Ligand SMILES: Nc1ncnc2c1ncn2[C@@H]1O[C@H](COP(=O)(O)OP(=O)(O)OP(=O)(O)O)[C@@H](O)[C@H]1O
């Protein structure tokens with residue numbers, strides 16, 4: 001059976017079970033809305049463009065924040081890989097910061113930047129930076145010694161060696177870093193937006209919860225999950241597989 | 254002498270064991286334009302010696318001099334074919350071959366040179382492919398083309414034809430011999446094939462294992478191109494010498510395993 005059929009069957013079954021639970025009427029509709037009402041809410045949101053604006057706003061926050069975090073992460077990663085003292089001091093701190101969940105930064109951001117877009121973007125940046133840093137660092141530290149040896153016998157040294165050999169050799173790790181940074185930023189984005197004044201998917205989610213609009217809550221959770229998996233599978237996993245294959249790190253499937 | 258290896262020893266530190274003496278007191282002088290092969294059991298230090306000549310590793314004691322200058326750094330004056338292909342996977346075959354030529358050739362000349370040498374190793378059709386699309390032997394041929402295209406005066410080759418079938422091997426031996434005859438290159442060549450060493454070399458250094466040392470400096474005085482029938486006698490002689498060495502390595506291993 002093709003995968004796509006299996007998936008469709010799985011989700012149809014899931015929705016049927018959901019509908020059955022709804023029809024049992026064990027819980028009030030405000031806790032378990034019907035699949036149809038969730039679908040209607042999503043549809044209405046797209047029809048009156050509110051959800052479209054939310055999605056666009058979220059993407060704007062993400063794009064700005066993620067871009068900045070990738071730039072900072074790359075630079076920090078290069079620094080840690082190249083300067084031993086930086087690695088031994090700043091490196092340990094970044095490792096510790098990486099383990100702090102991004103929602104922790106929200107209160108701090110609000111105090112510093114108020115309920116503004118800057119707050120959200122700050123949280124997104126923090127969310128993506130450290131994981132990018134660590135991956136870039138490993139990528140540069142783990143360049144196969146044979147590439148360096150070969151390059152040096154061919155007269156490549158210094159900046160040329162770095163730009164032409166070390167950086168391209170570390171691309172597989174960098175791509176993994178970008179993928180993880182995106183995933184971490186996407187989660188951080190929702191945390192940041194939930195405590196903002198909108199627009200944004202996270203904002204609308206917490207707004208819907210405040211007004212007990214369960215259909216909208218579930219609808220937005222579904223949208224967040226769908227966007228997340230589409231970006232991850234359609235963009236990042238494809239790019240990553242292609243690169244790993246080209247870099248000879250994985251057998252051609 | 255052009256290349257002088259003076260009293261070179263090399264040992265490697267090992268965790269929880271005595272340092273490994275890979276090479277001990279190697280003395281070897283090579284004239285400009287000479288073709289010298291290193292022949293010896295696996296692990297006797299041939300690659301180690303080659304990488305010290307390339308400037309990629311430093312001797313623990315002694316020194317290596319090229320045209321009276323001590324070798325301290327690798328560089329394009331000493332091109333190297335590594336035991337493994339060592340191609341850059343993110344570059345196409347053509348880009349790999351032109352990589353060392355960027356600084357002193359314009360684009361057209363570079364591509365011309367790449368084309369010429371890729372043709373020589375029968376891979377011109379694959380110029381735009383990436384290394385992962387090539388077999389191991391094909392990758393090794395690209396690495397050979399890359400080193401030859403650099404046209405350095407000293408060429409170091411570590412089992413360059415090890416991964417090739419007999420026929421391709423013969424063709425490439427002839428090509429390398431031709432290039433060597435037509436240029437003033439000095440070649441230091443590592444091989445496991447006695448026949449290959451006799452076919453190509455002016456001198457064959459036979460090495461013993463652990464610690465690696467040169468036990469025989471064997472001159473080959475046959476006229477070129479060398480014929481199989483003339484080589485047969487020498488082959489047996491060299492074989493006998495090597496056999497003792499390889500037996501010694503095996504005995505040592507058995508002894509070590511027995512004691513542990
Ligand atoms: N970087 C290293 N660290 C530790 N030991 C090493 C290192 N490089 C080589 N050795 C040791 O030095 C010895 C010689 O190795 P080398 O690679 O020079 O052998 P070789 O003659 O080229 O063998 P082969 O014919 O199998 O390629 C071996 O015993 C090996 O274990």
Ligand SMILES: [Mg+2]
Nearest residue numbers: 299300336411
């Ligand atoms: Mg070797």
